[in-house]
Amino acid sequence: MSLKIIVTKDGSHTLEGAGGVTYHSTFGAVQESRHIFIDAGLKAAQGRPLRVFEMGFGTGLNALLTLMEGRPIQYETVETIPLPLTMVKELNYCEVLGRPDCQSLFERLHSTPWEEPMEVQPGFRLLKSRGDIRDYDLREPADLVYYDAFDPVAQPELWTEEVFGRLYGQLAPGAIVVTYCCKGAVRRALRAVGFKTEKLPGPPGKREILRAIKPH
Structure with a gap:
């Protein structure tokens, strides 16, 4: 995929591919990721x-924001096409977040070997994993899922009842799934396999986001 870096409205970067598909919201990459996946x-x-567990490692922004929270985390992710380190x-992101000291950690998130657990920081x-x-089979049941695939128009095969059912079976009781996509078909697919869903206010440029919970 041919990618170019573009600047979003909060000053942070995202990547744009063919057809104008972007990795993050053009209204603000950092504020979107923080609102949905962290908050x-x-x-x-x-x-x-x-x-x-993050579906789609992409730019690594979600992993960076998670790392910066300072909690003990086991972070697992699957990605089909990793970005070049260049x-x-x-x-x-580190500049926009006011944390230039985290640049080396951000690059380490990307440069660590694939298929091998690594401690990025204590x-x-x-x-x-590439896949x-x-x-894909998770190594351990996840407590939290960042579902950050491209939208259902670009990748409809990743938003189906079949995919969510397989994921449901690999999560711990009480696990949370958060995603930017709040389409009715996605909510119905999640509920069909057992999740309870709720709509939450979205970040700038998006009215609502979705959170799903696996019952205990």
Whole structure:
């Protein structure tokens, strides 16, 4: 995929691919990720260490924000097409966050070997795998899921009842799933496999987001 770096409305970068598909909201990449995955997800999740699974590692912004929270985390992610480190080094997230000291950690998130658990910093353990969520098996049941696939128009195959049912079976009781996508078809698919869903206020540029919970 041919990618270019663009600046979003909060000054942070995102990547744009063919057809104008972007990795983050053009209204603000950092504010979107923080609102959805940290405020609505991480801060509501329980577990020590907390086991986080991210669908789509992408730019690594969600992992960076999670690492910066300082909680004991086991972070697992699956990605089909990793970014080249040369492009990662151009992303301005640490600068926008006022944490230039975290740049080396951000680059380490991307440069650690794939398929091998690594401690990025004390208390934050990362496992990156190359693969497809449709046939991926989590190493351990997750407490929190960042579901950050491209939208259902670009990747309809990743938002189906079949995919969510497979994921449901690999999560701990009480696990939380957060995503930017609040479409009716997505909510229905999640509920069909057993999740309870709730709509929450979205970040700038998006009216609502979705949080799903696996009952105890």
